Amino acid sequence: MATMTITEIAALLAGAMLVSLAVIWLAGLLPNPARPRPDRPAAPQCHFLFRGATLIDHDAGALWPDESDAADDDWSRFRNWLGFRFGDLPVDPHGITAGQSLTFDSTLPDDPARLELQASARSLRATLHEGGPSCPAHLHEGRRRLMVLDVPKAALHAAPQPVWILGQDGHLIWQNDAAGAFPSDSIARMSAALGPLPEPTDTRTQRISLPDADGTAPDRWFDLTVTRMQAGHAFYACDVTALVSAESAQRDFVQTLGRTFADLPTGLAVFDRAKSLALFNPALIDLTGLPAGFLSARPNVMSFFDMLRDAQVMPEPKNYANWRSQINDMVSAARGGLYQDCWSLATGQTYRITGRPHPNGAVAFLFEDISLEVSEARNHRSEMDLRQAVIDNLDAAIAVLSPDHRLMFCNAGFGTLLGIDPDSSLADTRLRDIVSACQARFPQSTLWPILERQIATGAPLSERIRLAQGAGQLDLRHIPLGRGNTMLSLCHHAAKDAALMQERTG
Template sequence: MADLTWADGLFLASLTLVVCIVALLVLGMAGPRSAGGQRPDLTGSCSNHFLFRDERLIDHDASGFSLPDPDDTAQTDWARFRAWLTFRFPDLPVRLADLDPDRATSLHSQSGDIATRLDLCPSRRTVHVTLTDTAQPEPAIIHERLRLCQSLQDQSAALFHAPCPVWIRDKAGETLWQNEAGEAMNPDHRAEMLRAAGQPPAPGDTVTERISLVGDNGRTETSYDLRVTGTDRGLVLCATDVTRIVRAETARRDFVQTLSRTFASLTVGLTVFDRDRTLALFNPAMIDLTGLAPEFLSSRPGLISFFDALRDRQVMPEPRNYGNWRSQINDMVRTARGGLYQEVWSLTTGQIYRVTGRPHPDGDVAFVFEDISVEISTMRRHRAQIDLRQSVLDRLTQGIAVLSGEGRLMFCNTAFGILLGIDPDSHLAGMGLHDVIAACHARYPDAGLWPGIEHGIAQGPLGAPIARTLDLPGDARLDLQVISLGRGHTMLTLAQHQAGHLHLASLKTG
């Protein structure tokens, strides 16, 4: 110890003083709390400093700090810095030039969780900004905030990569944040979208507006549903691409218009009843066919009321039993829903309607009314003419048969069946060329005649008629003729003559 110099003694004294001061500090931090239950704040406040010159950030002491990405290339550093702070300090000036150059401005955080102050001190061309937290939170609070921060980062990442463009704007109309889809949007379209937001809704309210963006070709290129939600600090805008929906709606509308024009031009009446049996659709021809008033049809009457009106105007047959009238209508609807209903109504006016019921999706049923009066009249007249011609042919003693180009027997008269000795009703139906020739050969055998006749008819149109005479027992004769009728049809005639008739005929012609 005697060897210690005065310098060594001074060092030991200084070391002892430092140890004592540290001990006092430790004891003070571990000592009793204040009367308010809080431990005295020995840590002090925490501040960061930012220096701006002409709206450009030239220096700061915040470790790990970087300005938010700019919305466009013309955005200043101060605008980006303001966007970073505005959610806690909404009263920040839009430009630094708006500050009073003769005095400092202090703003206090409005978030309510941490007591934070922002001081702005202008000095010539520079502005010194100080961000100060006046109190340090406890470790548990710091941990909870870090946990919430991590959760918000996850949500922010999901929102940033969402396919729908999203923007967050303040009350002044400045864009504070936008996601990846918002950044990728055509700048002109993005500006038009944000301009279309219209009157900002109140906080908590949401309005939706459909926006159609026009491309360079002057046609609608993309359609969006813009959803705008008001907040305490501004607006949240979310745009959903509904181009395919709009195109589908346009195509459906055009299809309905085309369908409506088609319905309007139909000559048949059409009515469609929904699942509640209410008239949902009718076309103008329905008015012409039934005489029902347009006002009545437009009032969407029920199915029973509709058919009651038809009955009152005698546009449907009178029911045999009025007591079962509703049951008959219900049965008709059930049959129509099964796709089975079709009736022909003969009206007292002489008109004839064909009514067809067809099922439709979702329980709907459609009834089609067709005026077939002319069709029925033509068919009846044609049938009468056919019956008359058949009657005339049946009166002839000469047997006549007509074969189609495919060799199928189309019709024959009664004499032809008698000459062949068969019943026309049971044997001639469905006979072909070979069957007819076989019947002729069986009735009038001639091995050299009938195969040649069959071959000539089967070869197609004949160049000239074929005429043959076949001698029969008892001095009788069979005159045979094969004549082409055109379109591949062939007529076969058989005429049997007795000897006495032949002699008389020769005397008359001699």
């Protein structure tokens, strides 16, 4: 073998390196069967196998509804369980013929799930496709949402008010503990009492009674509210038995008051806090002449007083523009317990109107016919004026004292004779003031202290006082009138004495 030179060895090494690089480059272009690609997880599915209406197998685990569901059979429970997502599923599984396949897409937004029903000769297979990968994040989010839903669900179950939900077909699909405590047919009777159920986005409330099943207890009353929701109709029952009993007791009490006030001669009109007539008695009709039908229609305050004005049972307002504000002021005054007025009518009658506040913002008006009282007061006043006119025209100065020696009344001559004004200080004028005035007017007589003692002891007195400088004589008389009252009379006889003297001298 010939010896290789160094140049030949270098050329051989360079060629081997080029061949190796070419093999490595080509190997990178060829597929590598030893490197497997990761497969996407299959979409989750659940299978349910029915024979007729009976579930014979499934792989849903503990998620299958338990026996507390109100449905009668397994297929009905299955429909109730899935109905909110897939609409109205077939009511009778026997109606699906062998070999037929039905597919239902979810009715919820952003929900790719679907339900497939495949019927064979002896069974029906239902397959629930969730339509997405069952990744850990999705499973975690689903469990989180279930946990969040458990809180309001527990609160609804523990609520003291009965709550239940009827599905689209009218069957009960859920109820809380309070509703479950009702007798078996109570939910159906209460639901049927509402009549036609409301349309979507509509809510209706109605008060209904629930008779006792045995008839031994009184009826229970509920304010039943129903609202339309996606799964059906939700019912909310609020027990108002105590409220109905209180309202009934109040009506009985009002009727009792009405019978009590029926015989009163005073007209009564009670307005509630809404200013509507809540109670009246027959005397109000007799005094005002308002029709019973008008009063029974519960008019408001304005209509009531407008009717009184039209019937001329109250004075015509001078300024009708301010009439309504005056009525409001009158009602406000009555609510404060401050309103009282007398109405003089064109018929000659006089009514006294009194406003009184009542609890809870109500107000009552009392109408009294005081025509006789006013007439007697006028007659009495006329008699007093006549008596005063008579004693004012007497020649004698007369005063009457009370048992405690206060001046009760006197005539004009008494004030003129003694120079006092009893009208300005009648209540403050006493016996000592009268005696002092007599001494100041007639100082020449020493009889005044004796007069004070006689009046104090109640003894009668009759004396004549001769006045100085030809002023004539003054007759003084004290007469007890009984019950401690006394009369004092002073009569000046100067003119009388002069006439007698002229008659004697002729």
